[in-house]
Amino acid sequence: MTISPALVVEKLVKTYAAKGKAPAVEAVRELSFSVEPGECFGLLGPNGAGKSTTLGCITTLVRPSSGRILVDGIDVVKRPLEARRRIAVVPQTRNLDRDLSVREVLTFHGRYFGLPPEERESRADRLMAELQIADKAAAKPATLSGGMQQRVMIARALMHDPRVLLLDEPTTGLDPQARRLLWETLQGLHRRGLTIILTTHYMEEADRLCQRLAIVDHGRILTHDTPANLKKSLPGGAILDLWARTPRPLTPLLIGLSGVVRAEKVESPDVADGTERLRLFVNAGDGLLDRVLSAVREAGADLDHVSLLAPSLEDVYIHLTGKELRE
Amino acid sequence: MTAFFALLRRDLLVAARNAVPLLMATLTQPVLVVLVFGNILPRLHLVASEFRTVMVPGLMSITMLMAGVQGVLIPLSIDLGGSREVDERLLAPISVLGVSIQKVVAGAIHAGTAGTLALPAMMLLMHQVAGVEVHPRWELLVPLVVLSGLLSAAFGLTLGTQVQPRYSGLLFAVVLGPLMLFGCAYYPWMGLAVLGPVKYLFLLNPLVFMSEAMRMSVTPDVPHMPAPLLLGGLLAFTALFVFLGTRAFARRTIL
Numbered sequence: 001m002t003i004s005p006a007l008v009v010e011k012l013v014k015t016y017a018a019k020g021k022a023p024a025v026e027a028v029r030e031l032s033f034s035v036e037p038g039e040c041f042g043l044l045g046p047n048g049a050g051k052s053t054t055l056g057c058i059t060t061l062v063r064p065s066s067g068r069i070l071v072d073g074i075d076v077v078k079r080p081l082e083a084r085r086r087i088a089v090v091p092q093t094r095n096l097d098r099d100l101s102v103r104e105v106l107t108f109h110g111r112y113f114g115l116p117p118e119e120r121e122s123r124a125d126r127l128m129a130e131l132q133i134a135d136k137a138a139a140k141p142a143t144l145s146g147g148m149q150q151r152v153m154i155a156r157a158l159m160h161d162p163r164v165l166l167l168d169e170p171t172t173g174l175d176p177q178a179r180r181l182l183w184e185t186l187q188g189l190h191r192r193g194l195t196i197i198l199t200t201h202y203m204e205e206a207d208r209l210c211q212r213l214a215i216v217d218h219g220r221i222l223t224h225d226t227p228a229n230l231k232k233s234l235p236g237g238a239i240l241d242l243w244a245r246t247p248r249p250l251t252p253l254l255i256g257l258s259g260v261v262r263a264e265k266v267e268s269p270d271v272a273d274g275t276e277r278l279r280l281f282v283n284a285g286d287g288l289l290d291r292v293l294s295a296v297r298e299a300g301a302d303l304d305h306v307s308l309l310a311p312s313l314e315d316v317y318i319h320l321t322g323k324e325l326r327e
Numbered sequence: 328m329t330a331f332f333a334l335l336r337r338d339l340l341v342a343a344r345n346a347v348p349l350l351m352a353t354l355t356q357p358v359l360v361v362l363v364f365g366n367i368l369p370r371l372h373l374v375a376s377e378f379r380t381v382m383v384p385g386l387m388s389i390t391m392l393m394a395g396v397q398g399v400l401i402p403l404s405i406d407l408g409g410s411r412e413v414d415e416r417l418l419a420p421i422s423v424l425g426v427s428i429q430k431v432v433a434g435a436i437h438a439g440t441a442g443t444l445a446l447p448a449m450m451l452l453m454h455q456v457a458g459v460e461v462h463p464r465w466e467l468l469v470p471l472v473v474l475s476g477l478l479s480a481a482f483g484l485t486l487g488t489q490v491q492p493r494y495s496g497l498l499f500a501v502v503l504g505p506l507m508l509f510g511c512a513y514y515p516w517m518g519l520a521v522l523g524p525v526k527y528l529f530l531l532n533p534l535v536f537m538s539e540a541m542r543m544s545v546t547p548d549v550p551h552m553p554a555p556l557l558l559g560g561l562l563a564f565t566a567l568f569v570f571l572g573t574r575a576f577a578r579r580t581i582l
Contacts, residue, residue, distance in 0.1 A: 016582065061417055062582045081420045089418060095410045099341040111333035112419035156415075 004073050006164050006195040007035040007058065012067035014053050014219075027053040029219040030067070035212075037163075040186070040196040042210035044203070044317070050219035051199035052092065055168050058197075059089045072163050085113065088157035092168040094149045096141035102152050103128070103137040106159050113160035120159075127155040131185065147178025154185065165189065167198040171205060183208060203313040213313075215320055222320045231311045234319055236261035236281035239309045240292065245275050246301035253295050254280060259288040266318055275304065279318060330421035331429050338402070338433040353394040353441040354448055357386040361449045365459075378513075380460045381549060383449055384541030385512030388475060390445040392510075392534055395438030395479020396486060396503065399430055400495065403487035407579060417580055427484060427576040431569060434480025439472045446545065460548050467544035471561075475537040478565040482533060484572030488579050510534030515542060517550040533568075536560035 014028040028050040035041040043051045056062030058069055060080040069076045076083040097105050103124060110120035128134040131151040141149055150170060157165060170186075171179040186209055190196055200206050206213050207227050214224035223230065244250060255263045262281040271277045282288055289308070296303055309315070342349060364382060368374040406413035416426050446463070453459050490498050510532050511519075516539050519526035529535050539552040540561060551557070 056582065059418065061414060061580075081422070084418055084420050089414075091411070091414060093410050095412045095414055097337075097412060097415065098405070099344070100337070108333065108337050109415070111336070112330045112416075112421075114329040114333075114420075 005034040005070075006037045006039070006072060007041075007197065008068070008070040009033050009054070009058070010068040010070075012054065012057060012069065013065045014050075014057060014062060015065045027219055028057070028064075031216070031219065031221055032067075033214050033221060033224055035164075035195060035197060037195055038190075038193045039212065040190045040198070040210050042206045042213035043197070043199040043216050044201065044206045044213050044313070045199075045216035046201060049216045051216055052168055053219075054216075055089070055166055055197075055199060059087055059166060060084060085160065086163045088160065088162035088165050090150070090153045090157050090165070090167040090170055092172065094141075094146070094153065096149060096152055096156070098140065098142050101138050101140060102133060102144075105141065105152060105156055109156045109159045115160065123159060123161075124155075127158055131155045132181075145178070147174050147181065150174065150178070150182060151185065154182075158189075162194075164195045164197060167196070169199055169201070171200070171202065179205075203317070207313050215317060217321050223316075227313055230313060230316045234281055234311045234315055236283050237311075238282055239311050239315050240278075240280040240282050240289075241305070241307045241309055242278045242280060242292070242296075242303070243271070243275060243305040244278075244296055244301040244303045246296075246299060248299060250276055250278060250296065250299055250301060253299055254278065254292060257288075257291050257295060259283045259286060259291065264319065276301075279315065281319075330419045331425055334416060334419070334421070334426070334429045335433055338429075339436065342398075342433075342437060349437070350441070350444070352397065353390055354445060356393065357390050357445045358448055358452065360386060361452045365449070365453045379453060380546050381515060381542075382513060383446070383459070383461050384545045384549075385510070385514075385538045386449060387442045387445050387541045387545065388510065388534060388537035389507050389512050391438040391442035391472070391475050391537060392479045392482070392506070393503070394441035395434050395476055396483035398437030399434035399480050399483030400487040402433075403430065403484070404492040404495070407488075408492070413580055423577045423581055424573055426580075427573040428569075430576075431477060431480045431484055431572070434483050435473065435476035438476035438479045442472055442475065442541075461546055462548070464544050464547060468541075471540040471544050474561050474565065475540055478533055478537065478561055478568065481565055481568035481572050484576060485568045488572060488575035506532055506534050511538040515539070515549055516552050530560065533560070533564040536564065 010032050012028050012031045016025040016027060018024040031050065031054060043054065045051050053062055057064045058071065058076065060076050060083060064077065071083045072086045074083050074086065097108070100108060106124040106127065107120050110123060115123070128137055131154060133148060133151050133155060136144060136148065141152060144152065171182055174182065183205070186196060198209065210227065212224060212226050214221045216222070225233070251263045251265060254260055260280050260282050264279045266277040266279055268277055280292070293303065361382070364374055365379045369376050369379060417423060450461060486498060509529060511529060512534065516526065516529060516535055519529060536557055539557045542549055543551040543554065543557065
């Protein structure tokens, strides 16, 4: 017997209608992917790539223009109320009820989902202990730090025992310590078999948490696979990151060298005028570095920086889109 | 329905915790108006004593309108604001229509409570003054307060979903101010016969029906609008604002 996927997104399209002078926006264009039960799946992409819209469609808060979304086999457009019982959302903006205490935020969420009183209370106690917010039970959410509020939102999401937890850029704006704590929390939830879908624009986060990820840009999925396979998909075995002030383009010179599989110019705001930043996908060793350096010198260029790197997800991203992924 | 009542319970709990400022916001106006026009001016013989009787139901309706509009408008501006607190409600197992109707019901409870409390508050301030003919007919008052509360809250939902929060000051000055002055709160609609056909223009104002409804149930001795017209007006305006408000709410929340 095959287990049905926890989430199926099929040819999802969302076009926001034109409003006044603002033209219509095609936020998501024929996006498809599926997530297996117990998997942690990441949507990685820059701001405006369509990640949040996709999440909005899955959570029934955005109406798809076309396509189909199934959560646990339930069509979210046709049966939104049933779908909502199976999903939980940690949104990008902190939207905790400011008039209630932390404990009430959890118990009222339980009430909305019809949990009986005893279960509501015991579950709230358990989740507050697990997420280390028990000592803040009586506090108003606005008095808590960003990381703390984030954990309250996760506790709230888990109150109705969802099958799929969706997090929209959960660590954006958190300090490194809070971020690490959140990662540990999510890893713990994943180990217990919860299906997790998150969007992020942090490579490290995607690499650490996700078993599979989709790289999204301009409303489309460019590729999706495990982080390891994505890195393996890059040509050559290593990356040479090279910055040089140069009177003429270096790419044509370097691409002809033996051991250089591919050369790409990187657009990055850090790169000054007259300087080129190149990413060379190379088979390292066998005098490769010497060949590259002498070619650069012969071109009359001054080398600012060079480093040899193991391929990272960021390289995959740059390889696919030709630009850096950053906030 | 579980989610509906749970959301209502949440709203009532929060309102009960803020009871003092909420009551101050809604009762200050009628109490002060009564103090000046119902107590001081009649003693100075600057206002006819009948005015006091006419004013009582009118101030109840104004109180309900303000409480209903504020009871929906202010929470709504937080809900639809930057942090989108409304998403927590929209993610509950309840339809979008259910969420917006719940807001109207919560606002109506707020309005009804304020209107009902305004009556004894006003009577207390006028107790030394003779000639106030207030004889509440509870069997009429209770259903009409409920209906007027629903009308006010649905009006609040319509305004709150159409008008941006930064214009809410303007809203009170330009929309609610005129509605109150031309809402038959300080004079009975039947008396407008002196204006000729112009009196029918007043029927465009929902507050007129609320004022006349209170007049019928609180001061039966003062002539009031015929009951069928009054009830029809209340029901029609309630239906209109529920329709406009819930439709706009759905458009604002589900993209």
